[in-house]
Amino acid sequence: MPELFETKIRCVDLAEVRKRLIDAGGSLDTFVDQRDTYFQVSVGWLKLRISVDTAQLVAYHRHQGPDRSCTYITIDVTDPDLCRNVFGVLLGVRVDVVKTREKWKLDSTIVHLDEVAGLGAFVELETAVVPGMQADIAHRQHRQSLALETEPDIPTSYADLLLDLSH
Numbered sequence: 001m002p003e004l005f006e007t008k009i010r011c012v013d014l015a016e017v018r019k020r021l022i023d024a025g026g027s028l029d030t031f032v033d034q035r036d037t038y039f040q041v042s043v044g045w046l047k048l049r050i051s052v053d054t055a056q057l058v059a060y061h062r063h064q065g066p067d068r069s070c071t072y073i074t075i076d077v078t079d080p081d082l083c084r085n086v087f088g089v090l091l092g093v094r095v096d097v098v099k100t101r102e103k104w105k106l107d108s109t110i111v112h113l114d115e116v117a118g119l120g121a122f123v124e125l126e127t128a129v130v131p132g133m134q135a136d137i138a139h140r141q142h143r144q145s146l147a148l149e150t151e152p153d154i155p156t157s158y159a160d161l162l163l164d165l166s167h
Contacts, residue, residue, distance in 0.1 A: 002071065002072060002128065002129075003128075003129040004070055004072075004128050004129060004135070005070075005125075005126070005127045005129065005135050006069070006124065006127075007068065007125045007153055008122055008123075008124050008153065008154040008155075009122060009123045009124075009151045009153065009154065010120065010121070010122055010151070010152075010154060011113075011121045012121070014115070014121050014123075017111075017113060017123055018102075020145070020146045020147060021106060021111060021146065024106055024145045024146065026104045026105060026111060027106075028102060028103075028104055029104060029105050029110075030102075030103045032051045032052065032101055033051060033099075033100050033101075034050065034098070034099050034101055035051075035098050036049050036050075036096070036097040036099075036158070036159070037088075037093055037095075038093070038094040038157075038159040039087050039088070039092065039094060040091045040093070040094050041091060043061070044059060044060055044062075045058075045060050045061070045157065045159075046058070046087070046091070047159075048080060048083055048084050048087065050080045055076070055077040055078075055083070056074045056076055057074070057075040057083060057087075058072060058074050058075075059072065059073050060072035060073070068155065069129070095159045095162050095163055097117075097158045098116070098117040099114050099158070100114070101113070101114050101115075106142050106145075107142070108128060108135070109126065109127040109138060109139060109142045110125070110127075111123065111124070111125055111126075111146070112124040112125075112126070114158075118162055118165065122154070123146070125139060125142060125143055125146075127139035
């Protein structure tokens with residue numbers, strides 16, 4: 001399964017991060033509205049991600065540690081309504097996360113600028129683990145180039161953050 005290093009940070013000023021991305025040589029890849037439906041599972045995470053023209057089922061597991069790594073697998077879905085209904089009945093729905101996402105490319109790192117309904121603005125960095133590359137070092141360097149190295153990591157998902165608000 002593919003693996004990546006990931007960091008999530010609450011952001012006060014997405015415009016400033018956007019400027020730093022441009023200064024660092026980043027390029028805007030996509031701008032999209034997404035709905036992630038998280039299902040009840042006993043191990044890891046399972047979500048259905050729906051955007052305007054695509055839908056994917058994403059299963060993943062986050063590893064603990066200072067540099068959070070994640071293994072995952074994705075499956076393209078042609079009928080997202082049916083998929084949501086089937087998995088909702090079989091597993092139960094934990095929560096829906098609705099967000100607007102800007103996806104930027106910065107060398108080997110994907111940077112998401114997210115506006116999450118009910119939570120606010122966040123920056124996510126994802127650096128793919130590739131043989132022969134020190135992904136953890138590249139990940140930290142990009143975080144530093146965006147002046148985010150002193151900002152605290154958020155070790156949980158948007159789903160957990162939303163569920164914490166409801167309790």
